[in-house]
Amino acid sequence: MDRFECDYAEGAHPKIMEALMKTNFEQSPGYCTDSHCALARKLIQEACSDEEAHVYFVAGGTQANVCVISALLRSFQGCVCVESGHINVHEAGAVEATGHKVLALKGEDGKLQAETLDSYLTSFWADLNTEHMVQPGMVYISSPTEIGTVYSKSELEALYRVCQKFAIPLYLDGARMSYGLNAEGSDLTLKDIDQLTDVFYIGGTKVGALFGEAIVFTRGNGLDRNFRTVIKQHCAMTAKGRLLGVQFETLFTGGLYNEIGAHAVKAAMRIRDALKAKGCRALADSPTNQQFWYLPRAYRDALLPDFAFECEGDVGQEEFLVRFCTSWATTDESVDRLIKAIEAL
């Protein structure tokens, strides 16, 4: 059985495991106040070309989202995102549990368009009932999105201009950031993201770490007031914090973070090409490690005995939406077998 269900089926990239083994007996203070976290912060600042970036580590994506949103919003504010946004759908109401409404707008290919946002914010502030409504206090986007698409540099620039026009911070969820940075045709760099957002996080869990996300408040913007207390309050403070430091230190040394992304994207593109060649239809044009495609029932049934992949609901009678996902652990041989099977459909 070759598995393409998700990008977090295995443990960690061998280099990370090695680093954890090597440092296992070191004694460090807890809660991310150790020297590994300090070095990892510095490496991330360098990768972002932002010496004034403030970097915090948490263990998972929901933690990152909840901490950032809770830190940025006042009680009367909500968080804007597209209807398909992770925080609106698959976090069990974690944002609402902190008292804030998710203000969902229509997206296009999983992305929030600058015009949609502009028009929403313009009408909101023009509405006579504004006082009785949840005030949009920040904007959440993800890139890659939940369906694998990525923002171009010009799209992000346009979005950030709207945010600045309305003085509302922009937050980018980068759970799978490396796959976006290394996507085919992507023109958006980590440095760009740092310049075009107020906060973002660099995902580790889905990019080769055991767990861990690095939250970056950009360019000394001061939005991270008491953020360590916010982290503690939202169950996101890791006692043995240096585990996060060691992992990000490793990911940002010698280009490992990009290497993992590039490897997975390459595998995903091969799968994409095979499906395209077979005449299948994609949910959206994803240049990243998540490939969402519609498969006829017969195709799906033929692949299921030998390959594991997500099958997201029954689209009508005869067609299924499936997801193939690659990661650092995906081998060429495994992809070869899948492609051969697709060609044989």
Place this chain on the structure above:
Amino acid sequence: MDRFECDYAEGAHPKIMEALMKTNFEQSPGYCTDSHCALARKLIQEACSDEEAHVYFVAGGTQANVCVISALLRSFQGCVCVESGHINVHEAGAVEATGHKVLALKGEDGKLQAETLDSYLTSFWADLNTEHMVQPGMVYISSPTEIGTVYSKSELEALYRVCQKFAIPLYLDGARMSYGLNAEGSDLTLKDIDQLTDVFYIGGTKVGALFGEAIVFTRGNGLDRNFRTVIKQHCAMTAKGRLLGVQFETLFTGGLYNEIGAHAVKAAMRIRDALKAKGCRALADSPTNQQFWYLPRAYRDALLPDFAFECEGDVGQEEFLVRFCTSWATTDESVDRLIKAIEAL
């Protein structure tokens, strides 16, 4: 200036003011534990033909909604309603402030269709990611709706059947209930509402009271566990609670509650007929005291000097969505003048 902006522009119906004056020097225990509240509860039970109804009084609609929703839901649950539902739009995030997501579904003429609900609940429970999603824990509807439409008896029966199929309580927001009960062609009685919902509230603020809503937990269903503490916690406990008792006692004596509704509906129907005769177009077919119509700019401009009404946003260049609202305080003469002006457009 004749005013049709809303149904809460004046104080209270004279009979209510009279009752408040008459009882002003009585001494009563606080927090709705007095004899007026007791009598009002009994009168409401009788009006609902439900001896086991548990009745509570709060001062306003947001209070009623927040208390009921907070009482019915567990932390991992959300409240289903239509996108245009009051709790989803105009309560400043009061529901989310209690930690619960509003799960918004498409409505039709402001109403939730039984099929929409059935299909949503069916897919929710079939979804493999259910554990990562907010569980629908109750259903909120309003009747009359935010745009003046009402549920028919068969619509409510169908909806309640779906709720019972999925063992999820149904809550009806009756801020303007009297206008629905007394709507032209409405076949839904208070007794029906009691039989076809688990909780509902009978609005007073918009039906002639100074303030006040009566929350009814139907047929001894036990959903009101510790509800008085819930009321206190959500800022909805009135110290001089007997003010609520006196008002509802008055509304439910001698048919005043229905009388007020019937009076306002009759006035609204006259306005509706005049607008229809003029060839105007309604937002939806409202048989109640709120009339939403599209008016050409010229019509709107002609009426504005002499009549006050809500003008809800600019629909394109040349047409406006306006609301005419009637109440116990709307006089025949005032309506006469408005109709004459419409005819003269």
Place this chain on the structure above:
Amino acid sequence: MDRFECDYAEGAHPKIMEALMKTNFEQSPGYCTDSHCALARKLIQEACSDEEAHVYFVAGGTQANVCVISALLRSFQGCVCVESGHINVHEAGAVEATGHKVLALKGEDGKLQAETLDSYLTSFWADLNTEHMVQPGMVYISSPTEIGTVYSKSELEALYRVCQKFAIPLYLDGARMSYGLNAEGSDLTLKDIDQLTDVFYIGGTKVGALFGEAIVFTRGNGLDRNFRTVIKQHCAMTAKGRLLGVQFETLFTGGLYNEIGAHAVKAAMRIRDALKAKGCRALADSPTNQQFWYLPRAYRDALLPDFAFECEGDVGQEEFLVRFCTSWATTDESVDRLIKAIEAL
């Protein structure tokens, strides 16, 4: 039966009822945007000698407390108060329901001492674990306190100095403010309170109104950002807001607010003197309308048939803590009868 249980047993002071009757048919916009509210705000600014005060109206004390606390605190902050503080004991967790901890300190005679606060804040900020603790974000006091005592001007000055030293806002709950302003020997004026706090509220419900509290943000301090949305979100927005305006307009015209307080205090002092003469022991030295005294069982039993008063728990076998409360509605004859009965014990 003469009743001394509480100061909200009756309706409203006759002048308020009269004003409500007189204005009943006026048509006003809702939600405190009407001309009565505007005038009441101006009268309160004048009474506080503070032209830059921002004044908001809500219906009850829990509403005032929750709205102010929610508006002032960030998610990682809590509200300091004494253990016996109303928000810590008798509001059903309304503050915690907004996500904030009440940080309870020891009080003295119901009051927070400047030294207690200074020492707490000093150690908090010196603690190495501060990041893992709830940050004190504001201070709550009440005057008169829950047991009837009042802050002197010098006590409030000392407290405010500590607050300013630690840059933390001070909020004063004035549910019974008039009884404090008119207390025997009190040297604290409304103007002082305005100068020595950042926010306070002037209680109406317990001082002759049907309901209503006026929240004052002092001296244009800007702490009331989006406060109307905060009010709506916490179920505290009154639809017929002008009811609040009319009541406070009346209370602050012709000295009625002080007149009510002075009347009730005078009655309370007569009761106090009688109990003292009888050799009874007070819980604390209360110069206001709430008199808490320990009564031997025999005394209590002798008074109960003819007088209503609160009996707060059984203090041992033979002594009870009771409360006698006076208000605008307490008559001289009623007090005469109580005093005669006390003397006859």
Place this chain on the structure above:
Amino acid sequence: MDRFECDYAEGAHPKIMEALMKTNFEQSPGYCTDSHCALARKLIQEACSDEEAHVYFVAGGTQANVCVISALLRSFQGCVCVESGHINVHEAGAVEATGHKVLALKGEDGKLQAETLDSYLTSFWADLNTEHMVQPGMVYISSPTEIGTVYSKSELEALYRVCQKFAIPLYLDGARMSYGLNAEGSDLTLKDIDQLTDVFYIGGTKVGALFGEAIVFTRGNGLDRNFRTVIKQHCAMTAKGRLLGVQFETLFTGGLYNEIGAHAVKAAMRIRDALKAKGCRALADSPTNQQFWYLPRAYRDALLPDFAFECEGDVGQEEFLVRFCTSWATTDESVDRLIKAIEAL
């Protein structure tokens, strides 16, 4: 430098690291639905002699506490604990952030006495103002406590009897459980804890794991309704959940969990005896791995250059409260050096 600051300064016990390495390339479904978690659950059920125990894994103690408390309480309820309880002091308001008050009672040596609880619950339910107060909905205790003491079997029996008398669930925070189970003179077994509580958690983070706590709902009590959604909502769902499974599988195989506890306790007892012999005074009689002692300034200063330990605030001028902590990683040589230094004071 020999370090005794805390029990989470290093990575994980070598057997755990080995197991993580060995399983690193296995592919598993996420979110604790894998076979390692399944086996770990079974091993824990066996260790508790409770086949009907429901076991869940989360990454840290705050997560365990917040998830359990949020799952057990209704919105109008709070959680009882002693003033020094971890949830009351050092979790940055994480419990209040879910909307619930922590109801703090006086403790004795860090423990909640059955009589204290009985008397509190008795008066609560006798209070006339109960409706205006936060209802005690559960009881939280920790064993070992925050200061190292442990409950005896009879103490826990007495406490549980009170909980059952008032039909209120008892939850035990076992962050350091192994040190309690293996404490000198402790008569409380894991099986006892399972029989005498409704929920508890078995701490891993502070007992040799990289991270991880196992929450146990005892004897099929049904209190864990939708607990996986609760976990997700509170940021406590680990994507690579099998990391938790692998670690607890290892801890509960071959007695490792007890072995770690016994090792650390033995070291701690040697330190305790040395301090006692020197005439020092303990904060409380701790038979576990945390030793809190008062040291004269001269002693503290003499030890500081060579040994790391926590120094919790300045107790007056000349005495300090310090903590020495041992763990699986504490070596005999390290303890020898500390003891020699103590003897030389």
